[in-house]
Amino acid sequence: MASTTEQPTSQAIPPIKVRYCEVCTFPLEYCEFGSSFTKCKESLLEEDQDLYDKFYSEEALAKKIGTLSVEDQTKLEKDTAAKEVKAEKKADAALKKKLASQVTIKRIERNKRKFVTSVHGLEAFDVDLKKAAKQFAQKFATGASVTKNPQGQDEIVIQGDVSADVVEMIEDGVGVLKNVPKDNIVEVEEKKKKGGD
Numbered sequence: 001m002a003s004t005t006e007q008p009t010s011q012a013i014p015p016i017k018v019r020y021c022e023v024c025t026f027p028l029e030y031c032e033f034g035s036s037f038t039k040c041k042e043s044l045l046e047e048d049q050d051l052y053d054k055f056y057s058e059e060a061l062a063k064k065i066g067t068l069s070v071e072d073q074t075k076l077e078k079d080t081a082a083k084e085v086k087a088e089k090k091a092d093a094a095l096k097k098k099l100a101s102q103v104t105i106k107r108i109e110r111n112k113r114k115f116v117t118s119v120h121g122l123e124a125f126d127v128d129l130k131k132a133a134k135q136f137a138q139k140f141a142t143g144a145s146v147t148k149n150p151q152g153q154d155e156i157v158i159q160g161d162v163s164a165d166v167v168e169m170i171e172d173g174v175g176v177l178k179n180v181p182k183d184n185i186v187e188v189e190e191k192k193k194k195g196g197d
């Protein structure tokens with residue numbers, strides 16, 4: 001039945017003119033759900049600037065975001081908040097771990113009046129051990145290298161008794177040592193076992 005929908009009331013309904021997309025063939029409102037959205041937009045822009053603006057101008061998009069996605073936005077905010085909490089917890093844990101970490105500087109007597117100084121624990125403070133060793137070597141004009149201690153952990157061994165100077169360097173936050181808190185420094189002296197030379 002081809003009835004003309006005459007409205008008895010005074011409220012006139014303007015004719016709905018559905019425009020179909022030349023690219024994806026959907027009504028323009030549905031282009032974004034198709035798989036050729038970019039092409040759809042390009043095509044429409046060439047075809048009909050006004051219509052394009054109606055759908056895709058910044059104003060139109062802002063309006064759409066403002067009305068459509070209250071729910072989505074809430075969800076997004078929740079998700080973001082959860083992510084942030086997670087990151088915060090992780091940072092807290094990392095901080096605790098750092099505070100619990102100690103940098104041990106040990107003076108070790110190797111032979112009569114011959115010492116080496118070991119520095120252990122810097123990696124907990126994101127110090128590149130190789131760079132630190134290089135820095136110590138340059139500062140003291142001596143040998144310094146990264147070696148494994150008997151426990152299999154990396155540490156820096158510097159030739160000579162420079163423990164006091166190392167402590168000072170850490171306290172002063174020199175170079176790569178800048179993020180090592182001085183409260184975490186422990187100085188130890190390892191005496192040569194009796195019966196040696």
Ligand SMILES: [Zn+2]
Pocket residue numbers: 021022023024025026028030031034036037040041
């Ligand atoms: Zn389309």
